[in-house]
Amino acid sequence: MTPVLEPNRWAGSGRAAAAGRTPSLAVRLALGFALAFASTALLVVGVQTLLAERFGHLVTRMSMEGQTEDIFDAFVLNGERQVVGVQLTADESLGFDDFFVNLKFRVLDDSGQVVASSEADRRSLLPARGVAEQPGFFGVVPIDGRDFFVGAWQREVHGRAYVLQLARSDRFELLARQAVTPAITETVALLGTMSALIFALAGALAVRSVLRPIRAAEVAARGVGGRNLAARLPTDRMPSEIRPLVQAFNSVLDRLERSFQEQERFIANAAHELKTPLAMARARLEAGLRSEDDRTRVLQELDTMGRQVQQLLQLAQVADPQAMRRSAVQPLEVAREVLDHLAFKAHRADITLHLEEPEGAVQIEADAGAMFVLLKNLVENAIDFSPAGSVVEVRLSSAGISVDDCGPGVPVEHRLQIFERFWRAPGQTRTGSGLGLALVQEIAQAHGWAVSCGPASGGGASFSVRWSA
Template structure:
């Protein structure tokens, strides 16, 4: 079993419960808007189709046929051919129109009549005799009955003639109904197909538009996920954020400002307290050393040194927690390792432990803060020396992608591994010197550099590995 400190996020966040695909769709703002718009489009289609069905059911076909047939008769009247004396000689029709009229030869026909109602030209056969009574010349559409059937006649004057001539188109009620059914009966199908095409185009367009709209929100969310105590000065940008979301982003920035203010106040207090404690502890040690020797003198000096070490670690923890304190440059790992081992060589010799260095990548350089890297390796090596038994070795190994520190001590229990990087945490029954801040300082330095620190139990001892 092992535990690690990752570069980011670096601090525990509340886990997001896994959601089913269905739940994800309904939780997505884009999906909700898309589904809502498609439902509105479908509802609009249903209303239109219901309206068409209602009109068909409650209004006679003659109401719709009047306008359709009237337009056709006006076009035919303008196309009537005249002789040199201005008399109608023929009514040109298209092959399609003739084919259609032939299919309904008993239900429709046309004729050209003079001002007295006498036929000059007519279709063959003419389906019924048209009555010419009253003001028939000024009535465009009229209705009459013949042989138990209802007929309609459209009367339109022919332009360009010397004497009044009129084109009359006669249709039966059956023909009008059939015509409207043929013309309008396919409307629901056309609307349905149009809806499918419109829904496809609308859906794709809406999806692309929504993705562009929520892109700034996703970017703001990613920026927020990268904010840690090391970079509390970061603020979310309000550029391209929809106006509805700006108050939320602004409130989040305000919360970050208050958090940064509280965090800096905490760090300032920690630094001030540590600085204020350093001088009294130094004076106390000096006063004790000037006193006559006594049986408790050694223990008192030991306690004062332990307090001084804890004050120094508090200062290191404060400095390691603020990203602005780091100055990054190219650092030679071999040089830093030599400095650390040289400083701790006397302590290792006093404990009867040998420090071994294995440089598998000579000349390896990394981008780091040299002081931070020194404290990181020093704390790891001090931790290893604290648990290494007399006569054993502590090994520092440097390769191209990592650096590790291992010892031959009793090792860390698997149950304790998740807690070793917590501040002031000490394992139960741990009699080694320390205040539980050394590995917490390592954690802050690793996070600031974007590295990964892994601790794992070995047989025997413990292995700490820094992955660059």
């Protein structure tokens, strides 16, 4: 067994060296988790920055629209129900006063006259636009050398239309961005770092849990050897992605075990069956061949041993179904070859061979050589047990093939044992190795066919092989 194990040993050393040069799967996955989260965090920061840059104006406008509601609600009316000013609450006034330099408003009536202002200056904030063109306007307007966001909104008060102009310095946006951006950056960096560590730790733990059954399978695989072929890799708690690989490996071990057992059976059977005829032939040769009968017996024994060796070799060849060379085969052609091959033997035994052909063409997937051996053994067995002057009938159909003889038949209690290796019926005097029908059974099983024995219509035995239901 050493030549088989040597390459595995060198392969294992190569794998160990390779594992030392590259990080483990757990480390690579942990780094992958961390990199993925860091990339996500950077993407979030980038999107936030992009939104702040591109939609800052929109946010400012929405904020200013909210402020206009407070101003509209604070309109002061005279006796004629005309707006003459704005009276904010204490809290709202305090907020306006704090940002008075950066926040301005004007209230215009339908004639364009400023009726209320946030400061002594009562000039329109949109002097280039008529009062009718102002509602809905929003943009950046320079006021006293500084840029302001200016918007205009209209509302009716007691049937008269008033336009509220609200201006806010763009420094509000800049100051807000300067105040919020560092906080967002620090928060994202902190959360990103903590999340990356958590992801890495969780990834490492997850990978360890996944690799644990794989390591168990590796340990089990190291225990498989020539003296322990019955060992199998565990499939319990194996990841679903890897379980098919483990099951396939176990199937390979099953086939190896069967092949190894067949090899042991072959060696044991060969040694057992050849031991006696070899000893007898040796004894006769040592005693000297005194007559023609002694010479004939030695030749017969040598022929028997040659046939046994040939059948044992054939049994070893068909023991593994994977070794079959399947192709499209026409059973009728194989049957004709077998009958031609055994025609001389049948003629010497005064046996007539008859082939009943099927009505239509029959073609199956099979190993042509193995099928020839199967049918040859069935027909040869029928010739050996048929009396002189009888007929051996070979019937072929689309479902299978059968061979009928006119011999003594097979008792019901022996119809299962007859396919066992080296089994011979009690009281059997004919020469034979007891391997022919066993070989038929092995070939049939390798192809997935069913073989059976029953009574023939003429009183003899009928052997049937069915390749389709």
